[in-house]
Amino acid sequence: MRLFIACIALGAVAVSHAQAISITNHSFEDPTLGSGSFFYSPTQMPGWSSTATGGADRGIWNTTATGKDGNNIAFAYRNNAFAQQLSDVFVANRTYTLDYLQGRTGGTTRGTAELWAGGTLTNGVVSGGTLLASNTVQMSSGTMDPFSLVYSTPGSGSMIGQPITVRFTGTTVSGESYVSFDNVRLNAVPEPMTMVAMGAGLLALARRRRARA
């Protein structure tokens, strides 16, 4: 019975330790746009650093795309990119899951999601950082579909303590069209071995309390 209760407690610890990491303007609802309107002025996309600063090569669009989150999506043409360096840093023994929606604005295209550690982010490009994981998907439907990029940090390494950057780029293939992204979310969950260690710690604490009583 006690083991059963301990298992329930361990499960509760695991669930409560799933950490949502804050991403500014994660669904591209800033700025507010009228139906069908675009934002691609020389001004940077709110909250995001991007490559193109004067043209229609990346931006935010109040589209009618099926499956979008809220009103707006972000778009990128060819190898234009947008990225955000977060205030959170990579922690050891965590599984990071980047969830996002991806679609297309017409024709064939593909887009890439990336997770970077450290470096300096300027105009959508990370310099001096380490690319930890990436996911390239070719789109065959006009809907905004869910995708995930997963990366687990080891117990030690150069990425631990480095700022997290999430980055999205358009296709690099000539002749392909715009790609769309939306509803970007990042979560961190302790690795199972970390959770077991935490559970062992809780059991030891419970035993110590019982011994004192």
Ligand SMILES: [Ca+2]
């Ligand atoms: Ca949105």
